[in-house]
Amino acid sequence: LGKKINDALSNLNKDYHFDKQLLNKVLKDIQLALLQSDINVKYVKQLSDNILQKCNNIEEAVNKKKLIQQLVVQELTKMLDPKKQPFSLKSGKPNVVMFVGLQGAGKTTTCAKYANYWKKKGWRTCLICADTFRAGAFDQLQQIATKIRIPFYGNRTETDPVAIAIEGVKTFQKQNFEVIIIDTSGRHMQESELFDEMKQIYSAVCPNECIFVMDGSNGQACLNQAQAFKKAVDVGSVIITKLDGHSKGGGALSAVAATESPIIFLGTGEHFDDLETFKAESFVKRLLGLGDFKGMIETVSEVIDLESQQQNIKQIAKGQFTLRALQQNYKSILKMGSLNQFMSMIPGMQNIIQGQISEKEQINKIKKSLTIMDSMSNDELDGITQITQKQLFRISKGSGQPIENVKLLIDEQKTFAKTLKKIMPSMKDSDSKTKRNAKKV
Ligand code: GDP
Ligand code: MG
Numbered sequence: 300l301g302k303k304i305n306d307a308l309s310n311l312n313k314d315y316h317f318d319k320q321l322l323n324k325v326l327k328d329i330q331l332a333l334l335q336s337d338i339n340v341k342y343v344k345q346l347s348d349n350i351l352q353k354c355n356n357i358e359e360a361v362n363k364k365k366l367i368q369q370l371v372v373q374e375l376t377k378m379l380d381p382k383k384q385p386f387s388l389k390s391g392k393p394n395v396v397m398f399v400g401l402q403g404a405g406k407t408t409t410c411a412k413y414a415n416y417w418k419k420k421g422w423r424t425c426l427i428c429a430d431t432f433r434a435g436a437f438d439q440l441q442q443i444a445t446k447i448r449i450p451f452y453g454n455r456t457e458t459d460p461v462a463i464a465i466e467g468v469k470t471f472q473k474q475n476f477e478v479i480i481i482d483t484s485g486r487h488m489q490e491s492e493l494f495d496e497m498k499q500i501y502s503a504v505c506p507n508e509c510i511f512v513m514d515g516s517n518g519q520a521c522l523n524q525a526q527a528f529k530k531a532v533d534v535g536s537v538i539i540t541k542l543d544g545h546s547k548g549g550g551a552l553s554a555v556a557a558t559e560s561p562i563i564f565l566g567t568g569e570h571f572d573d574l575e576t577f578k579a580e581s582f583v584k585r586l587l588g589l590g591d592f593k594g595m596i597e598t599v600s601e602v603i604d605l606e607s608q609q610q611n612i613k614q615i616a617k618g619q620f621t622l623r624a625l626q627q628n629y630k631s632i633l634k635m636g637s638l639n640q641f642m643s644m645i646p647g648m649q650n651i652i653q654g655q656i657s658e659k660e661q662i663n664k665i666k667k668s669l670t671i672m673d674s675m676s677n678d679e680l681d682g683i684t685q686i687t688q689k690q691l692f693r694i695s696k697g698s699g700q701p702i703e704n705v706k707l708l709i710d711e712q713k714t715f716a717k718t719l720k721k722i723m724p725s726m727k728d729s730d731s732k733t734k735r736n737a738k739k740v
Pocket of ligand 1: 400401402403404405406407408409485540541542543544565566567568569573
């Protein structure tokens with residue numbers, strides 16, 4: 300990402316004559332680079348609007364490149380400012396800290412890291428296993444607890460996690476423990492039991508702090524997750540895990556910006572020492588420095604007409620995802636020749652398209668869909684006229700594709716549109732807000 304932004308910026312110093320047009324081009328390149336790192340389209344727009352506003356005097360600036368670069372770091376860092384302080388432990392008191400998050404996010408591992416961190420700083424720390432859902436959860440936590448020599452409470456035979464949590468907290472409070480950590484079970488996003496159980500434990504023990512653990516490699520999906528958890532319980536702060544892999548962390552950044560919860564630590568490995576305290580600016584710099592898509596921006600600018608891509612992003616941002624938008628995206632994918640990298644630029648796309656089938660099959664499917672769309676009229680592509688049974692027959696005949704495929708394609712477009720609406724619920728609000736702010740300036 301850093302390289303891409305640098306590439307975008309290199310135009311600034313090369314060109315002797317600097318004008319608005321060039322600035323717009325540079326900003327567009329930066330937008331694309333940010334979208335590719337899983338930063339939500341809403342924030343990308345906000346960020347480039349903010350930069351644009353601050354660039355009024357850029358004509359006079361000596362080092363324009365440096366100025367814009369600083370602005371990018373500044374704006375991204377600002378996004379991570381939660382506007383509230385994270386909870387701080389009270390010494391000599393029982394601080395109950397509950398961990399929540401999806402299955403596999405890294406809760407149990409992170410509980411242990413967190414416990415180890417505070418123990419090393421001299422706090423009386425202990426662990427409770429309130430995960431009765433996953434087989435082996437008890438053993439997993441007990442093993443780690445033994446390894447890092449931290450007192451552990453659990454009950455292999457009890458099936459009610461609420462009872463365990465209450466009993467565990469009571470036991471440890473009596474023994475004057477200061478950091479009482481509760482590990483809970485995680486499930487999949489769709490399972491309402493997860494949220495029910497979490498709420499029950501939450502209201503039974505009234506934790507002083509509730510930490511949401513999020514897998515940083517989840518990309519765009521992070522935003523939905525963070526919002527859902529925030530809605531269910533009073534999430535006080537966030538720990539992002541698995542930042543040691545190829546994760547770009549941009550999804551996590553958007554999620555945190557949306558929920559306004561402070562990030563307190565980053566998980567950077569499987570070992571219980573792999574926990575870093577969070578510093579917004581270094582996180583942003585790391586994000587900017589990551590990504591191995593060498594020259595990707597050039598490729599994108601070469602093959603895709605930036606204007607139409609921009610139009611496309613604008614439409615998507617408005618929550619409109621027509622067959623035309625789908626067509627444009629599919630064409631771009633074919634031009635780029637790489638599905639995965641392109642997918643990550645478009646919010647939501649990845650989740651839908653990447654099913655069980657291989658990239659080659661995906662490309663074939665895309666080709667078929669494009670053939671079908673070639674047989675549609677402009678009004679049909681733009682969603683101005685509905686496609687009824689009669690049109691279905693016509694399109695099927697014209698494209699030589701079975702009618703089921705035509706229907707499938709239309710369903711697909713509807714799913715895209717729906718997902719995008721879900722991903723960007725507050726898009727319009729933020730749009731109008733930005734405009735109002737722009738007027739004020
Ligand atoms: P839980 O289901 O949320 O409790 O998740 P676990 O703590 O059991 O972790 C799931 C997997 O992710 C395990 O294999 C962990 O070793 C791994 N894991 C957790 N945190 C990190 C991290 O920061 N980096 C890496 N590389 N792996 C992690
Ligand atoms: Mg666990």
